[in-house]
Amino acid sequence: MNLKFRSRWWSFGFRSTVMLYFIMLIVIPIIGIYTQSFSLGWTPFYESISDPLAWKAVLLTVKLAIIAAIINILIGTMIGWTLNRYKFAGRRLLNSLVDLPFALPTAVGGLMILLLLGPNSVVGSLAEKLGFEIVFHEPAIVVAMVFVTFPFVIRAVQPLLEELDKSEEEAAYTMGATKAKTFIRIIFPSLLPGVLSGGMLAFSRALAEFGAVVLVAGNIPGKTLIASVYIYGEIESDNSQGAAAVSILLLTFSFLILWIVSRVQARRSAK
Template sequence: MRRKENRLPGFGLSMGFTLFYLGIVVLLPLSAIFLQTFEISWERFWEIVLAPRVLASFRVTFVTALLAALVNAVFGLLVAWVLVRYSFPGKKLIDGMVDLPFALPTAVAGISLTAIYAENGWGGSLLKHVGIQAAFTPLGITIALVFIGLPFVVRTVQPVLQELEKEVEEAAVSLGAFRWRTFRSVLLPPLLPALLTGFALAFARGIGEYGSVVFISGNMPMKTEIAPLLIMTKLEQYDYAGATAVALVMLVISFVLLLLINFMQWRLSRRMLRS
């Protein structure tokens, strides 16, 4: 006996439109990178991507994006917790300010952060007194990526926090569990998939960020030059093969990292369903 498929009407048409849309919007532009890269030899490809300047840009890009995503995972969870669990004057205003990096042009954010954290800015002057330079260093890049990545964590964790029942937390506390144990054993497991999603989104945004970083980084080769800026530099020099080779490596690394994060999220979700 043939098993009846449990699908809503219109599945075939909807799936076909979805695949067509993703193919035109996502796969077709990305395939152009592969096609352009295939026009050069493997020897030339590895010569481009293993150049010291390119490797240094990869290191700056991925390390700063990872650090910023980790910072946002911690403080984004804290901000979401405050917005969900507490009531205070100005809560709506603060909740709206979280989305400000979404609406603010990245160039405006970069200029503002550079003005604040430069040596003559109020933030940079305070850090200078303790021997820390923010602008035109990897630290400044990380600060810019924290600024643009925070909303991704907050907006993915916030709905999950709103759905968690406070009674479960109160029951754990009444049974003698300390606050840290309650958070670790009761609250953190259902929050982890959403937290990983926010981390992945902030990390992906940080890898490809350009506008808010290009001003505060200083764009010094081998020190603060990010990979997106290096791609733009190669394009301005009409080195299309070099630009596509660097872009291809970034695409592959980003895809593998996001795939691993999604796999971890899937494993956590399955473990929660089993428990």
């Protein structure tokens, strides 16, 4: 009985510690943001989110995050397929480098993009000769968002490719189906849950990106100022209520996306 009591006590203590950690680290800060955003009432909250600069910053962020997510879906699916289906020199190294954006500080990523695509770089100089600029314009923001969200789709697709029954592919080939038709009819439907969940996570992460973007965006109000940089500017201007109001728009977007991802994963597990 004594051992049983101790086991239950340790189990209860462990669960309580985990829940306390979760509440203090996630729940309380989220409640604090919502409380701060409505601290002065509904009218100041509405004025904060309807401010033209704030609205343009949010719309620009959503637009560029969607573009970055689509790019990641296309490239990430191809890279995941290549890493899973083909053996070549450097495959393990490439597979390990996929997670580099998770390990690398985002500010360092922004500096890398600035050095690679800036006006003094080979690529930047060539772009200027062709009549357009990359850094301090929307393309640089998209590149930064793609960089920080690069692993999501790849890591979501790879487990599905490993679980895929190759006998269905072989049967399709035996019946005369082309590789393209087999991929569209047999393979892609199995990959779709991973592609969608990875793409939505990439979109959600791109919404909140700050470190990589702030170095390459130019931060021009109404043109290249994204929501996270706008929020930072409001904090610097001592307008914490306005910053919190815009923050909960992004937070609500993220909650909605995470809910959709959980639903997609639940359906996948139920099959």
